[in-house]
Amino acid sequence: DVKVTQSSRYLVKRTGEKVFLECVQDMDHENMFWYRQDPGLGLRLIYFSYDVKMKEKGDIPEGYSVSREKKERFSLILESASTNQTSMYLCASSFQTLTDTQYFGPGTRLTVL
Amino acid sequence: AQKVTQAQTEISVVEKEDVTLDCVYETRDTTYYLFWYKQPPSGELVFLIRRNSFDEQNEISGRYSWNFQKSTSSFNFTITASQVVDSAVYFCALSGLIQGAQKLVFGQGTRLTINP
Numbered sequence: 237d238v239k240v241t242q243s244s245r246y247l248v249k250r251t252g253e254k255v256f257l258e259c260v261q262d263m264d265h266e267n268m269f270w271y272r273q274d275p276g277l278g279l280r281l282i283y284f285s286y287d288v289k290m291k292e293k294g295d296i297p298e299g300y301s302v303s304r305e306k307k308e309r310f311s312l313i314l315e316s317a318s319t320n321q322t323s324m325y326l327c328a329s330s331f332q333t334l335t336d337t338q339y340f341g342p343g344t345r346l347t348v349l
Numbered sequence: 350a351q352k353v354t355q356a357q358t359e360i361s362v363v364e365k366e367d368v369t370l371d372c373v374y375e376t377r378d379t380t381y382y383l384f385w386y387k388q389p390p391s392g393e394l395v396f397l398i399r400r401n402s403f404d405e406q407n408e409i410s411g412r413y414s415w416n417f418q419k420s421t422s423s424f425n426f427t428i429t430a431s432q433v434v435d436s437a438v439y440f441c442a443l444s445g446l447i448q449g450a451q452k453l454v455f456g457q458g459t460r461l462t463i464n465p
Contacts, residue, residue: 245392269453279440279455292450324392334451335382335444340394 239263240341242327248347255314257344259327268310269328269338270294270302279326285310286334317348351376351445355456362431363464370426370459372441378402382444383424384453385415389437400424431463 243258259268269284271294281294283302291302299321303311310329314321324345328338352375362368374383385397398408400417408415412429428435441456 276457278457281452294452326392326394328394337384337396337399338453339396340386343392345392 240327240329240339242325242341242344244344245342246345246347248349249317250349251318253314253317253348255317255346255348257312257314257325257327257346259310259312259329259341260308261310261329261339262308263329263331263339264307265329265339266307266332267330267334267336267338268304269330270300270310270312271326271328272296273324273326273343282312284334319348322346322348351378351443351452351454353441353443353454353456355439355441355459357459358457359460359462361462361464364433365430367427367429368431368461368463370428370439370441370461372424372426372456374422374424374441374443376422376443376445378445383417384442384444385424385426386440386442387437388440388458394440397426428461433463433465436461436463 240261249255267286270282271279273279280296282300283294285291285304288307301313324343326343327341330336330338354373381402383400386394388394398415405417414427416425438458438460440458443454
């Protein structure tokens with residue numbers, strides 16, 4: 237069974253804080269992804285990574301950065317959180333090619349006050 | 350452009366009814382993949398099915414079935430004898446080449462409510 241875990245289910249932070257969202261997968265997947273999900277806007281890709289230390293911008297990378305130092309871990313960083321980054325954040329991983337099935341973690345609901 | 354349309358925003362049925370969720374896609378790729386995911390109230394997206402563009406056979410898995418029709422660019426999902434536990438938001442998605450990279454394009458989702 238594929239397992240993708242995220243460090244927190246709920247997180248509350250203040251404007252201007254640096255925020256780290258962690259994602260870990262245990263299936264030796266090459267690719268990892270970060271999405272945010274907002275009502276009416278659906279799921280939007282923030283960043284993805286197809287290898288350790290590699291990263292690619294998705295559709296909405298502004299205000300975010302990522303880190304992938306180990307194959308199993310992909311971190312999303314909000315350098316200076318803002319209220320418009322209040323959202324549900326979903327991490328996913330896929331085996332090898334970018335057309336392989338993406339398996340999702342439970343999500344982190346982030347509120348920025 | 351790659352696009353997925355789920356025209357039904359919300360569907361509400363009574364338990365044991367059959368229900369079909371529609372998905373229409375647009376792509377110029379000749380090879381592509383289609384997916385369905387379920388998102389229960391807990392929030393996690395649960396993978397249901399992956400289909401490649403060369404396999405037009407319908408698929409059945411228990412009470413779930415999928416009808417893939419390339420001629421109409423549709424990949425519809427039917428739940429037979431629905432149950433309350435089927436209540437969730439269901440997403441159809443297309444894996445396509447966007448700006449030089451393979452990406453997953455999601456529909457807006459259909460919120461399905463099964464009433465007891």
